[in-house]
Amino acid sequence: MLHPSPNHGERKGRTPDAIILHYTGLPTGEAALRQLCDPIAQVSSHYLVFEDGQLLQLVPEARRAWHAGRSYWAGERDMNDVSIGIEIANPGHRGGSPEYPSAQIATVIALCQDIIARWRIAPQRVLAHSDISPDRKIDPGEYFPWEKLAKSGVGHYVAPCPLEDGPRLERGAQGIPVESLQSMLAIYGYGLNITGLYGTKTETIVGAFQRHFRPERVDGIADQSTIETLRKVIAARPKS
Ligand SMILES: [Zn+2]
Numbered sequence: 001m002l003h004p005s006p007n008h009g010e011r012k013g014r015t016p017d018a019i020i021l022h023y024t025g026l027p028t029g030e031a032a033l034r035q036l037c038d039p040i041a042q043v044s045s046h047y048l049v050f051e052d053g054q055l056l057q058l059v060p061e062a063r064r065a066w067h068a069g070r071s072y073w074a075g076e077r078d079m080n081d082v083s084i085g086i087e088i089a090n091p092g093h094r095g096g097s098p099e100y101p102s103a104q105i106a107t108v109i110a111l112c113q114d115i116i117a118r119w120r121i122a123p124q125r126v127l128a129h130s131d132i133s134p135d136r137k138i139d140p141g142e143y144f145p146w147e148k149l150a151k152s153g154v155g156h157y158v159a160p161c162p163l164e165d166g167p168r169l170e171r172g173a174q175g176i177p178v179e180s181l182q183s184m185l186a187i188y189g190y191g192l193n194i195t196g197l198y199g200t201k202t203e204t205i206v207g208a209f210q211r212h213f214r215p216e217r218v219d220g221i222a223d224q225s226t227i228e229t230l231r232k233v234i235a236a237r238p239k240s
Pocket of ligand 1: 021022023067129137139
């Protein structure tokens with residue numbers, strides 16, 4: 001169903017090649033719909049999926065919706081130019097991180113499958129808002145069911161390596177192991193420089209990686225499970 005938002009612009013000649021998944025972070029889907037259509041708020045998304053699975057299209061896919069804000073992925077400095085944004089009604093972390101209902105996820109999966117087929121979007125370009133804006137955003141959250149999506153052919157997923165004791169890298173660490181960690185994160189698409197110094201930026205991006213790929217513990221510390229999962233993710237990266 002259509003429910004047009006006034007908040008959109010030109011794609012500047014680009015075509016969509018990524019999907020960005022969000023949660024609304026508001027108590028109700030109706031409140032989110034009001035905000036996404038409010039000309040003063042200057043935010044929007046192409047789609048909004050309610051908790052009961054109802055789907056609204058707010059912005060045509062050919063137009064640039066305003067969902068991602070400042071963002072970066074794999075060399076692209078403004079993901080709104082090249083992405084389709086899907087807002088998923090969920091109160092978010094501040095609302096207690098309630099589970100996404102299965103009817104809602106079924107709609108998200110069907111919508112993504114359709115978009116992926118029409119625009120030939122690569123699995124590793126179905127991303128979380130937290131992947132592309134890691135210092136500002138934590139949606140759709142570590143409780144988002146990425147594995148379920150992947151089982152339906154949506155997104156890139158590997159089973160996370162189990163938590164275990166062992167050496168770990170954390171803020172303040174320096175040297176080759178940090179460079180190698182930063183390189184892997186950057187190769188995958190995250191926006192960080194290879195400095196060999198584990199500072200706040202690296203910590204934030206390790207946290208973003210965990211939120212998406214190793215959700216059991218999101219602490220910004222590169223433990224063995226995080227590093228092994230990252231290696232697996234890169235080794236399993238589909239050819240695009
Ligand atoms: Zn978002």
